[in-house]
Amino acid sequence: MSGVAFPTLARLASERATGALLRDTGTLYLIDGEIVHAESPVAPGIDVLLTTGGRLPAAGWQDAVDRAGARGQVGRYLVESGQVSCGELEICHRGALFDAAFFALAGATGPARFRRGAAHWLGPVVPVPVDAVARETQRRRDLLESLWPRPEVDTAPVVRRPAAHIPALVPRQRALLDRADGMRTPADIARLLGRPAFHTLIDVRRLAAAGHIETPRTGTAPEQPPVPTWVSDISADPDTALLRRIRDALEARL
Numbered sequence: 176m177s178g179v180a181f182p183t184l185a186r187l188a189s190e191r192a193t194g195a196l197l198r199d200t201g202t203l204y205l206i207d208g209e210i211v212h213a214e215s216p217v218a219p220g221i222d223v224l225l226t227t228g229g230r231l232p233a234a235g236w237q238d239a240v241d242r243a244g245a246r247g248q249v250g251r252y253l254v255e256s257g258q259v260s261c262g263e264l265e266i267c268h269r270g271a272l273f274d275a276a277f278f279a280l281a282g283a284t285g286p287a288r289f290r291r292g293a294a295h296w297l298g299p300v301v302p303v304p305v306d307a308v309a310r311e312t313q314r315r316r317d318l319l320e321s322l323w324p325r326p327e328v329d330t331a332p333v334v335r336r337p338a339a340h341i342p343a344l345v346p347r348q349r350a351l352l353d354r355a356d357g358m359r360t361p362a363d364i365a366r367l368l369g370r371p372a373f374h375t376l377i378d379v380r381r382l383a384a385a386g387h388i389e390t391p392r393t394g395t396a397p398e399q400p401p402v403p404t405w406v407s408d409i410s411a412d413p414d415t416a417l418l419r420r421i422r423d424a425l426e427a428r429l
Contacts, residue, residue, distance in 0.1 A: 180280045181309055183287050188305040195293035201279025204295045209302035212268075212295040213275035217362045218372040221271040221297065227369025230267070231258055244296045251298055268300040274371040276308050277315050315373055323380040327391045332358050333379065334389040341386040348378050352387065 180198060187196065191208035201215030214220065225231040235258045243252035250268065253259045259267075319326070333355035344352065354364045365375035382388045 180287060183289070184305045184309070187289065192289070192291065193294075194289055194291040195295075197288045197290065198279055200281065201275055203276060203279055203308075204293070205305075206294075206299055206302060209304055210272065210276065210308050211299045211302045212297055213272045213279055213308075214295075215275040215278035215372075217278040218271070218275040219366045219369065220275075221268055223366055223369055224267055224271055224371065225259070227366075229369070230263065240296070243298075246298075247294050247296050248298045249296055250300050265301050268297075269303070270371055272303060273308065273311050273315075274373050277312050277373050280308075280312050281316065319376060319380055322377065323384040323390075325380075325383065325390050327393065328361075328379055328383045328388070329376050330360060330362075331391045332360055333364060336386055336389055344387070348382060348387075351375065351378050352382070355388065 180196075183196065184203070187194075187205055188208040193206050193208075194204075196203045196205065200217070201213060203210055204212040219227070222236050226233045226236050231253070235253075239249045239252045239256070239258070243249045250264055254261050254264055319329075333351070334357050335352055335355050350368060351364055354367055359367070361375045361379045362372055365372040368375070379388065383390045
């Protein structure tokens with residue numbers, strides 16, 4: 176995690192601060208020192224995950240924003256109007272929060288600013304402790320490094336390679352490659368598919384390791400490491416451990 180962001184977040188948590196932490200790479204919203212929402216230009220928002228993912232019609236989302244956005248109660252309106260269940264909203268929101276926080280906390284070099292009292296129009300859903308977000312962000316960074324230690328594939332346009340003599344694709348990965356036109360980045364493809372950006376990076380790193388997509392060359396890049404042994408047995412679920420933890424946390428609240 177960025178050396179600037181975490182001490183700032185830890186201080187805001189200890190102060191039980193309420194407001195928005197703004198960085199070059201995204202924004203974290205806090206209430207009483209806990210994170211209630213996160214946004215990043217790289218990560219599809221909860222609106223994209225719900226609508227493009229097929230759970231909620233776009234008209235239903237827009238209706239909620241029009242009716243409850245000014246009051247900061249969009250999430251509450253979606254549940255009370257019966258468009259999504261409370262559990263569905265909590266799971267989707269938690270996934271979107273961790274997704275955006277990963278990018279908001281990584282790599283920014285500019286200063287962080289805190290706007291006290293600022294609130295997000297979605298409204299609070301389930302707050303997440305700062306320490307939990309920090310741990311999950313680091314776990315995700317370590318996971319990507321273990322899959323393919325070439326972070327340049329995370330931001331470069333996805334370029335397909337000839338598919339001869341390399342491992343077969345699972346449907347989720349085929350959908351990603353079908354949208355790889357040599358110009359779209361992983362973030363672009365995540366938004367098109369209505370998927371979390373981090374899950375898309377997992378697939379991109381695996382596909383690069385397996386030889387399905389190009390790893391960009393840099394002037395100082397070392398020779399590419401050998402293809403890991405796991406590439407021939409790729410899971411159909413990019414992050415089941417996180418989903419299990421979210422499910423267990425929700426069940427514990429019932």
